[in-house]
Amino acid sequence: MGKVIVVTSGKGGVGKTTSTAALGAALARMGHNVVVVDFDVGLRNLDLVMGAERRVVFDLINVVQGVAKLPQALIRDKRLDTLYLLPASQTRDKDALTEEGIARVIFDLRSRFDWVICDSPAGIERGATLAMRFADEAVIVTNPEVSSVRDSDRIIGLLDSKTEKAERGERMAKHLLISRFDPGRAARGEMLNIQDVLEILSIPLLGVIPESEEVLRASNLGAPITICGQQSAPAHAYMDAARRLAGEEIEMLIPTEKVGFFTKIFGRRAA
Amino acid sequence: MKLFRFLKPISSAPVARERLQILLEYERRMVSQSSLIATLKDEILAVVSRHVSIDPEKIHVSVDRGNGFSTLAVGVQIPNQVASEGGVLQAGVAGQS
Ligand SMILES: Nc1ncnc2c1ncn2[C@@H]1O[C@H](COP(=O)(O)OP(=O)(O)OP(=O)(O)O)[C@@H](O)[C@H]1O
Ligand SMILES: [Mg+2]
Numbered sequence: 001m002g003k004v005i006v007v008t009s010g011k012g013g014v015g016k017t018t019s020t021a022a023l024g025a026a027l028a029r030m031g032h033n034v035v036v037v038d039f040d041v042g043l044r045n046l047d048l049v050m051g052a053e054r055r056v057v058f059d060l061i062n063v064v065q066g067v068a069k070l071p072q073a074l075i076r077d078k079r080l081d082t083l084y085l086l087p088a089s090q091t092r093d094k095d096a097l098t099e100e101g102i103a104r105v106i107f108d109l110r111s112r113f114d115w116v117i118c119d120s121p122a123g124i125e126r127g128a129t130l131a132m133r134f135a136d137e138a139v140i141v142t143n144p145e146v147s148s149v150r151d152s153d154r155i156i157g158l159l160d161s162k163t164e165k166a167e168r169g170e171r172m173a174k175h176l177l178i179s180r181f182d183p184g185r186a187a188r189g190e191m192l193n194i195q196d197v198l199e200i201l202s203i204p205l206l207g208v209i210p211e212s213e214e215v216l217r218a219s220n221l222g223a224p225i226t227i228c229g230q231q232s233a234p235a236h237a238y239m240d241a242a243r244r245l246a247g248e249e250i251e252m253l254i255p256t257e258k259v260g261f262f263t264k265i266f267g268r269r270a271a
Numbered sequence: 272m273k274l275f276r277f278l279k280p281i282s283s284a285p286v287a288r289e290r291l292q293i294l295l296e297y298e299r300r301m302v303s304q305s306s307l308i309a310t311l312k313d314e315i316l317a318v319v320s321r322h323v324s325i326d327p328e329k330i331h332v333s334v335d336r337g338n339g340f341s342t343l344a345v346g347v348q349i350p351n352q353v354a355s356e357g358g359v360l361q362a363g364v365a366g367q368s
Contacts, residue, residue: 146287153295157302189282196288200295 010151012122015179025224026242028083038088039131051222064101175206207241
């Protein structure tokens with residue numbers, strides 16, 4: 001049975017979709033069977049970031065409503081043959097997603113893949129709570145900035161109360177992915193540093209992704225950064241994060257001011 | 272070089288950090304309080320409904336934070352045929368906060 005991961009944040013535009021694509025492709029490169037699922041109904045973007053926008057025939061709502069079978073809606077990546085996308089609907093009504101329907105689809109995906117990675121919409125409304133509802137673990141994407149950290153705290157509260165796992169009385173494992181980190185600004189005290197964010201949110205750190213133009217380039221090209229910009233600093237950071245997600249112990253490298261140059265700050269994964 | 276130190280802008284990150292710590296401590300408390308209120312409401316509704324049929328909208332539960340202790344106020348509106356006088360049950364419970 002595969003693991004279901006929700007990539008969530010509360011705040012919009014912090015890098016959820018970018019991270020879903022990058023982590024999904026990284027895990028697929030490691031040889032795992034991966035599906036990335038777009039839960040952002042009406043504002044889908046994962047198809048674009050994955051470069052599959054012209055191959056979408058059926059979507060999540062079609063599958064939930066039984067109009068299409070799951071295999072018909074899954075789009076296989078052209079570069080990695082263990083990576084699949086289940087797109088969101090661009091037009092249909094959000095209310096078409098029922099909890100029972102999602103439960104069925106997630107159950108089915110779990111039996112076919114090692115990893116089911118759900119790209120959550122922003123906010124704390126229905127779309128976001130549905131995306132996290134059946135997750136086993138959560139990746140919380142946070143920018144080192146006050147409103148993003150506050151929203152992450154709110155999302156952590158929801159993960160601990162509104163998910164099936166929480167309702168069963170189990171603890172949901174949470175991983176903090178700090179994204180769009182600008183080492184220069186953090187060093188000058190213009191941006192919250194990693195230690196501050198970790199202390200405030202007190203969940204374990206999965207990785208630190210530097211702010212980088214390479215990310216924009218990758219999304220222009222329609223490829224996850226871990227496929228098309230493999231040598232870039234953000235791609236390395238995402239590869240390491242994916243390995244940690246898969247349970248490997250990897251030294252945490254914090255980006256420093258010189259791009260592509262890393263210093264060792266933590267000897268082990270920060271708690 | 273000390274002479275030029277004043278040219279350096281004061282770093283804003285420590286301020287951000289302190290504001291967040293204070294705010295989140297407050298918000299976490301508020302969230303847990305509002306889920307306490309929702310639970311109380313559900314359970315009070317269940318208990319009262321066993322004896323009187325009432326409108327779920329007519330139950331009001333609130334917590335007033337005071338100095339040293341908070342007051343829990345519960346108001347349940349019930350139909351007049353049932354209650355002989357008035358029709359509003361009220362209870363106040365004070366507890367340490
Ligand atoms: N590390 C990074 N460096 C530079 N730009 C980035 C980085 N991560 C994300 N971005 C850019 O930030 C923007 C928002 O990213 P993305 O769409 O992944 O966020 P999101 O959280 O999914 O947004 P939404 O809440 O709208 O779904 C995009 O233009 C993306 O290219
Ligand atoms: Mg998105």
